[in-house]
Amino acid sequence: MKKFIGVLLALFLLYIVYHDVTQGTLPSMKEQPVAAAAAEQVSKPIENTTIPFQIVKIKAGDTVLSLTESLSTGNVSIEKIISDFEELNPKATANSIIIGKEYKIPVYSEGE
Secondary structure, X not given: OHHHHHHHHHHHHHHHHHHHHHOOXXXXXXXXXXXXXXXXXXXXXXXXXXXXXXXXXXXXXXXXXXHHHHHOOOOOOHHHHHHHHHHHOOOOOOOOOEXXXXXXXXXXXXXX
């Protein structure tokens, strides 16, 4: 009985490895969302909007929150930062920014 269970366990492990290799359980390396650090600033004309922003080219490690904190002097809630970012960038979400793309990052001053 122990041999039978051992064989079933070995077959199951082989199936798991086969499934991981063929289907994949890890995200692909195409265009991936990014998380926290520095950004390369790009100068472009600012459009008419009620939310002040700066256009930033995303580098590895950047997040919307870290970029906003590095560009701003005021304290603003995370919910406001996310809603303003998604208003400025209608085709993007705050948790799925892509390395190498440019996004409008909201900038807040001390009085806001």
